[in-house]
Amino acid sequence: MSVKVEASHGGIPHGKIAAAGIIIALVSLYIAVIGHEVLGFDYFAFFGGIAAIGALIWGNSAIKRLCSYGIGAGVPSAGMLAFGSGLFGMFLGIAIGAMTSVWIIPVAVLVIALITGVILGWIANTVLNMKIPVMIQSLAELAAVGALTTLGLRTVAIGGLELEAGFVFVAVGFIAVAFMLGAIALQHPFNACLGPGETQDRTNMLVIECGFLSMIIMAVISFVAVSAVAGWISLVIAIIGWAVSYKKYIALSKRDAAAWLDAKPFVDAEEE
């Protein structure tokens, strides 16, 4: 049984962040579906990126909660695990959507990924005997985050959620890019801000920055599959979002840093 060590005190509780993340992700995905199904254009592809950011905010909070049980070195692994288990939910959810209706896909992906995560968490806690109290819930959440993020980035790349449109995504291997972009973007914010002085708003700003950065790349790739207008809309929104969040993140780092020095030597404690 591991001992819980709080990563950072105070701030918005995990439940609220998770709820906000799920709502942002699902609403954004449904706006993309409305654009593709009802309005008949793919200009709303960029909402996939917003969905990915929502899911990443949720995932970052879940990683922070899981890693407060003394598995600091496992932060990058948690990102990989989330996306590895999430892919199953994403594929099955899309396949179910192909058999029924495209409107089911976001919810189906979320539910199937949660179930996958629960099974993995149960295996980790009982079969592998890790006995971490939040393991089952955290792995379920991370699998759902992985699935929703990949689904979001996939939407940016191909403009819709349908199975048919996604063949180029899988066959050409763009899914590999989405997988790695999402996995590193999921683990990086908490991993980078790790330490006694970690603050929630700075870490969350980094999540948003990583999300937009991943969206820039998917927007560049999207020119293969979506209309040029949709590609440019995604790219411009991603670049603006990234620039704003990057600037804000630097400002927050400046706020939290012990000192902000330019071309000055450090002063040793003994020398003072």
Place this chain on the structure above:
Amino acid sequence: MQEIIIGIGVTALAGALAAVAGAAEDTESNIGSQGDPNSQVQLAPQMGYTHRIYNKAVSGEPPAYTLWVTLACGVAWAFLMMGMNAILAIVLGTVLATIVQGVYATTAYLGRTASLSKFGQPVFTDVLKSVTTVTMGHAFVAIFTTVVICYLLATVIGHPFSLPLLGIVWGLALGAAGSATGNPYYGKERQYQNQKFGAGVPISASGNIVRYAEAGQRSSIDNGFFTAKFGGPASGLCFGLIVFFELWRTVLFEHYLAGWGAVIAGAVIIIIFMVIDRYVEKWARENYGPYTEA
């Protein structure tokens, strides 16, 4: 016959490219301070040793390089599908991957350093400006050469995987080779030049990394300057041999026993290397260690 000759040519070229990639990767990760030696850089301020070393805590090198290379491969592949010239597509893909690498490096340095504010570790903006660009330059070389290897595999050799999937495989291999081969030279040797040679890192010396250079305070670029002489080439040799033997056995033996020839050749190569490794390890231990009392 012609197919085999072309295959051998590609093997030699890919091996040479991989040697460059490995050397650049290790130097990049040491200048940025990534991977396991970075735990000491992270620990130093907590033990009272303020320093001017970079802190590129993106993740371990294998996942990080998997992302950079996969990303470059994916973007290059997208540009190729849009009908762009191959060299231009690969260069543009690599440029985008390098920018992403640079952004991740800065956010990692800022994030980790700001979270150490309790221990008085300042953020040095000159370090951020000078070191980030140097790591980006080395990363460009490492990513470009690896993407070219993947492109050769996909187009000339006719590998069944698409370019981004090859990027995952070879990016991971590149990061693993650089991490396993190059890191000890940076982590155990360069960071602890103030300890007795071969002493390992005693608990009492944890975080007490070398922070002063020949003149002034040590910067991460000094670390790259040092490790580029041995750790970098050793990593290059490692990754070069991995790529060379992998392609060599495939090109020469895949037509035997319905493909199993290449598998058997791979197993034989591994066994030969295990024997060599064992011999080198025994020889090194007999000649240099274990550390005895003076």
